Amino acid sequence: MLNFAVGPVMMEDKILRLGAEQIPYFRTAEFSAIMKENEEMMRQCMGAGNGSRVLFLTGSGTAAMEAVVWNVFTSRDHVLVVNGGSFGARFAKLCRIHRIPCTEICLPFGQTLTEADLAPYDGQGYTGFLVNLLETSSGVSYDIDLISRFCHKNGCLLACDAVSSFLADPLFMEKQGIDVVLTGSQKCLALPPGLSVITLNARAVRRVEENEIESMYFDLKDCLKNGERGQTPFTPAVSVLIQLHARLEDITKRGVESEFARTSELAAHFRRGIEGLPLEITSARLSNAVTPLHPLNTSAYSVFLTLKDEYDIYVCPNGGDQADQVFRVGHMGHLTKADNQKLLDAFSDMQRRGLL
């Protein structure tokens, strides 16, 4: 089996072996030490500054999106949301659910955000900005420096979903003026799904501490407090946190830049490989993490099904309106150029068979 989906992704042998170990009891000094190191290594990988904190939530990326919207913003904010696909729409819906006033910047599928898109909102009193750095549904990577400049100028608190882009595209919270980043375990961290990670800078920590929310599980104040002793309020995904520790040790040893470089190289290799195939890239601004493709001669969903059923290869289908138009090839996790070549060979074979 080869998995080019955008999560869960292929895991390293070392991580898989940890998945076969008995899980220790976790209200111990030993597990607290692992968690404190996880926090420190995540801060390093995020380029987070002094006073920043990292929270580990047992739940999907959407759980972290909801926790951030709910804990960081209030009804006194006015938040700009970039909505260029289903995850942007989700941020907007979360704002509505939690009564955070918001304005959506709606972008056509596959299009990126430009200076011109932002211009009408400049100087209009916005206090927050929510963006999925990589809109996973369309494979569009937004220009974080453009967004950051806008937020700095307007005094907006900037919260970014980097679920799919963390470790694939360069991200440095402090340097790029980002206040909050959330990510998930099953993307470039290449761990089992079920864990999400929220990094808050000092300003965002203050926001959380001053806010009162009507939930026990999503109360990030409680997570901050428990985190001081390396614990979580409720039983966490202990095994995934132990695997995270092993993964972060490797990443911090090599340096986060080597992760960006590896993913970038893998993506470039794949994109060179599809030249000449009847596949069209549909994103105006690509991330290293994923290549969204429109097959010129057949339904995208049928390509997904054929690869799964006849080649034992997963790519990622799109949902809704785009299901027949676009599928996505991920470059996350433990994949190599040889794996890319197997997928490219499968495409060529399908082409010979009149299936692409």
Place this chain on the structure above:
Amino acid sequence: MLNFAVGPVMMEDKILRLGAEQIPYFRTAEFSAIMKENEEMMRQCMGAGNGSRVLFLTGSGTAAMEAVVWNVFTSRDHVLVVNGGSFGARFAKLCRIHRIPCTEICLPFGQTLTEADLAPYDGQGYTGFLVNLLETSSGVSYDIDLISRFCHKNGCLLACDAVSSFLADPLFMEKQGIDVVLTGSQKCLALPPGLSVITLNARAVRRVEENEIESMYFDLKDCLKNGERGQTPFTPAVSVLIQLHARLEDITKRGVESEFARTSELAAHFRRGIEGLPLEITSARLSNAVTPLHPLNTSAYSVFLTLKDEYDIYVCPNGGDQADQVFRVGHMGHLTKADNQKLLDAFSDMQRRGLL
């Protein structure tokens, strides 16, 4: 390492091996089939009736407690909550957070609920009842038949936390008149933590469907809808769900009664073994799942630490006021009488050393 904590617990080799496998992409017919079978097998293990549904939530047991309180009850309910320890207190706090009118029946630590405790609330118009069947903090197992009779007579919707008691103590939703049961992956299911499971009977399903809650992640209506096609709204803990499938296949093959019998036998063996040791059982009504113990000559927390540091054995410390008074020995998961014996030998050795 031997783990007698009350979660995470020891896992079978077969389950551990699955933890070392690559995780497939999950928006597929194949994974939907696994999920549909998980639902059917859980219904069978719960003794749930026609029209019942099973929901899989990525999160801890507390996430499921919050989802149930929030989705099943409304401000028009008046709910009785049995509060005999920290998990009962948690149910009461969740009611307050979500503005569900509630009355707490507070019990002293270690005491069970009696007919006399319930009498003052009979015929008082209560519409709901929340109870942790096994109050894990004290190791008290409440009399479900007593509670069920009260609820039937009063027309209360009965929602039970069976996080720690599921598969340890007999539980049959339909026969015992239980409307909702929630449980977690890391107790007697003996899987990694991070997944909770909510079973709703037809009446509770209607409640959820008629209710509107202000959360995306905890919206059980969305879970019900996605569950119809064997999916979840957001990326679930795929690997734990695959492990759950293997575990439920074994359990349903043997019959759920054989799980109760196995746990009961293990608990009885341990309880016979501690006779003569300076350890006192502190629960008025025991579950098969756990034995709470008060050491007569030393601090309970020091017993926990010595066992961990010098014998590589985990028992479960109590928190707060009870930390020095009580520790707990679990009988959940992949443990044998030979494992019990190792713990009993360690106790004897500690006694010889003047440490117990």
